[in-house]
Amino acid sequence: MPPGSVIGILGGGQLGRMIALAAAPLGYRCAVLTPEEDSPASQVAWHTIVAPYDDAAALERFADLSDVVTLEFENVPAQAVAALAARVPTAPDERVLAVTQDRLKEKTLAREAGLATVAFAAVERGDLSAMRETVGFPAILKTRRMGYDGKGQRRVDTLEAAERACRDLGDSLIAEAVCPFELELSVIAARSPGGEIRAFDAVENAHENHILRTTYAPARIAEAVRAEAQEAARRLAGRLALVGLLAVEFFWSPEAGLLVNEMAPRPHNSGHWTIEACRTSQFEQLVRAVCGLPLGDPARRHDATMTNLLGAEADDWAEPVADPDTHLHLYGKAEVREGRKMGHVTRLLPLGSHIADGNG
Ligand SMILES: Nc1ncnc2c1ncn2[C@@H]1O[C@H](COP(=O)(O)OP(=O)(O)O)[C@@H](O)[C@H]1O
Ligand SMILES: [Mg+2]
Structure with a gap:
């Protein structure tokens, strides 16, 4: 992509701000799509569209402005990325996001790649049977999607606590063994x-x-x-x-x-x-x-x-x-x-x- 091209950035946070600051010396312009007014990225970007990630018209305008779209926030709705991908290359692409938006898929990929993880099990609609078999207690229950900075997760030491956590955290969870890491x-x-x-x-x-x-x-x-x-x-x-x-x-x-x-x-x-x-x-x-x-x-x-x-x-x-x-x-x-x-x-x-x- 020659200098002068436009990098679209999904998300307006500090990561987007620092992407835009790194793009400028190489001669690129950055366009930002973010729901937030006066975002960290928009303060240093060439162009900003303020709109929710599921605004079809805004996604179209953003795609048409951009020569490639990247992201600083991976939990954008899959449909938004699909809508963009129909008009402009996205890097990373939908296939990558499908894995990295889901803690269960991530850990499964790591195992398939021959890498070790803590013991884990899927917990769907409160069904703790696989968890009791392969993880046991204590465990950490996490939402498969959308968690960050420890949000959407809870340590549980008993079956009763796990049942309560399932009610609070939702239908699609992963249970993990607690790793006594150094x-x-x-x-x-x-x-x-x-x-x-x-x-x-x-x-x-x-x-x-x-x-x-x-x-x-x-x-x-x-x-x-x-x-x-x-x-x-x-x-x-x-x-x-x-x-x-x-x-x-x-x-x-x-x-x-x-x-x-x-x-x-x-x-x-x-x-x-x-x-x-x-x-x-x-x-x-x-x-x-x-x-x-x-x-x-x-x-x-x-x-x-x-x-x-x-x-x-x-x-x-x-x-x-x-x-x-x-x-x-x-x-x-x-x-x-x-x-x-x-x-x-x-x-x-x-x-x-x-x-x-x-x-x-
Ligand atoms: N299975 C685990 N065993 C021990 N500590 C954990 C485990 N999972 C998460 N933690 C602790 O919680 C932090 C946040 O969890 P993480 O899975 O990285 O989610 P996120 O960063 O998306 O909130 C980790 O950095 C670690 O300190
Ligand atoms: Mg983390």
Whole structure:
């Protein structure tokens, strides 16, 4: 796709904002479709259509403006993506979304790819029989679709609690064994239309209240584990044959090794450190992939620690902006809510710092 072409972005959040900021130096324009007025992405995009994702006329206009459509939010209705795909190439495509919108399909794909996961079972309309057989208690019940930041999931220790959770969470659930992980890792892999696949370093993620708090790049774990996680992410990206990015989250413990938890076909919060610390950022890599440019070099040039600024924490921007080793990103969100991702800071460290400090 030549410079001057238009990348359509479904979704107006901070991921869309950072995609648009990475597209501009390569000469592309971005059009955003989002239900939200004055969204983080629209503040830096060339054009925005404010409409719900199921507005047929808006989808048509958006498709006609765009030379390719990508997304920063994967839980868009399948019909919306189908309507777009009839008029414009979408990357990733409907086939990929059908898997990555559904936790049960994701885990099934991981198993088919020869990768380990926690024990899991489908729970349809409150039928707990498969769960009692293959998962047992304690377990985590999750909605198969639409969950994020720990929403739509509950830990259950007894059958009665599981029955209650089924009533609260809905008809289509997955039950998972609780993984006593020591570390959560993630890897972002990019795949080009020609099938080239390149992965960023494996990072370590610390969550608070199910929301990502801090990412350590690289993960403070043995090199062999990091390499195994990269290989797993590359394998899943290849199996899905997606164009764009695939972010894969893992659990790791010495007993169970590496287990695939979930995946997302888009830039990921745990990849924000790549903006300053890698030769190519996750956002530029996505732009390269969807526009059919050669993929960039994901090599890490620094170690990094990325910390999300949640809610009112973003009010303390004066300190990081004055620190020469720290890069401040604010997303332009007017409304402050508790736990809302308002921005992040990335602190650069010399190569090798995390391994020297850490438990690896
Ligand atoms: N099977 C599990 N065992 C232990 N912890 C889990 C399990 N599933 C989820 N968690 C914890 O909850 C967090 C959020 O769950 P996740 O499946 O990643 O959903 P999402 O990020 O979409 O909300 C995980 O990062 C992990 O800390
Ligand atoms: Mg997750």
